[in-house]
Amino acid sequence: MKAIVFEAPGSTPVLAEVDLAHPKAGEVEVTITAAGVCHSDLHVISGDWDISTPVVLGHEGSGVVSALGPGVTDLEIGDHVVLSWVPACGVCRYCLAGRPAQCVLVAEVVAPLGVLHDGTSRLTQQGRTLHHYLGVSSFAERVVVPVSGAIRVRKDAPLDVLALVGCAVATGVGAVTKTANVQPGSTVAVIGCGGVGLNCIQGARLAGAARIVAVDIMPEKLELARRLGATDVIDSSSTDAVKALKEAVPEGLDYVFDAIGKISTTEQAIAALGLGGAAVIVGLPPTGQHARFDPLALAEADQRILGSNYGSVVPQRDIPWLVDLYMSGELDLESLVSARRPLSEAPEALADLAAGRALRQLLIGSPTPIETE
Structure with missing residues (x-):
């Protein structure tokens, strides 16, 4: 099959022919319909995160189940699925506590080693092992994932x-x-x-927030933020974000979400809080960076700093719920899509994202029908 292979920081991802092994016990093969191009992929390319290479990129995707590994009974060939980059084991203490985003197997094996649950890869190229990215590797025509990483959704x-x-x-x-x-x-x-930030705005609208202030440096993104639920917008390319936020909401904000993950934006999120407010770190910074804040001021104002990994969701429960919200018209997904491109244009799509020329681009897979015999 064809897939986007990334060799190491400093190289350019390329479209290549690779081999995908059949799914093993507890795994499924999925033929990819679409893969989203995300800033997390850029972190890998720039070397911000230390991951195993060579790797097939992509961690956001959807498709149709095309083969089952031994013992799989939760899914059937032909099921429509959304891929989860937290293919939880289901049996560690965090999974049993209802916190699969903290799954020990994912944190210690799948993510850092670029393999599946059994510690091996299903991807090879001319005899050499390729790594899986976050247990997904959706920049490909097909993937093999743990069954917990393929969430069945309505057809x-x-x-x-x-x-x-x-x-x-x-x-x-x-x-x-x-x-x-x-x-x-x-x-x-x-x-x-x-x-991610635009979906924070949609989430705030769904939660019934009275004021939703969007901050960005690009006017077109702020315009879209208004369409998706923002009541106020701040162009931080021409003003100090913290000062503008305090002027917009003089009593201080209850919640500030850093959906970028730069040290500067994390510090802005904390500084803009009102009494009892919470800064939520959603965007992920490069490894090893540290933000500064005044702990005395935080304590005296009874404020909180919250980390959010994968939105604290339970994929098997929450992904179908989000799909239902989309189908009922409560979530707008189509406005988030800035382009649909073939898999072969993944390098160009990544370059456009890095340059700020795109929002969410979809790499569209092959329309080949799935055999269900």
Whole structure:
């Protein structure tokens, strides 16, 4: 099959022929319908994160189950699925506590080693092992994933746009509704109006926030933020974000979401809080960076700093719920899509994202029908 292979930091991802082994026990093969292009992929390319290479990129995707490994009974060939980049084991202490985003197997094996649950890869190229990215590797025509990483969804929903639910939508909406548990009537700010930030805005709207302030440096993203639920917008390219937020909401904000993950935006999120407010770190910074804040001021104001991994969602429960919200018209996914491109244009799509020329781009897979015999 064809896939996008990344050799190491400093190289350019390329479209290549690779081999995909059949699924083993507890795994399924999925033929990819669409894969979303996310900033997390850029972190890998730039060397911000230390991951195993060579690797097949992509961690946001949707598709159709095309083969089952031994013992799989939860899914059937032909099922429509959204891929989850937290293919939880289901048996560690965090999974049993209802926190699969902290799964020990994912944190210690799948993510850092670039393999599946058994510690091996299903991907090879001319005899050498290729690594899986976050247990997904959706920049490919087909993938093999643990069954917990393929979430069955309703078949009447357009499968291509559902790819976004697997990362951007779950992360953004979940950060608001699950991690922070934003209450009706709250005041909310979102710093960064990319794919995740715009879904934080949608989450705040769904939660009934009274004020939703969007902060970004690009006017077109701020315009889209208004369409998706922002009540106020701040162009931080021409003003100090913290000062503008305090002027917009003089009593201080109940929640500020950093959807970028730069040290500067994390510090802005904390500085803009009101009494009892919570700063929620959603965007992920490069490894090893540290933010500064005044702990005395934080304590005296009874404020909190919350980390949000994957929006604190439970994929098997929350991904179908998010799809239902989309189908009922409560979530707007189509407005998030700035382009649909073939898999072969993944390098160009990544370059456009890095340059700020794109929002969420979908790499569209082959329309070849799935055999279900």
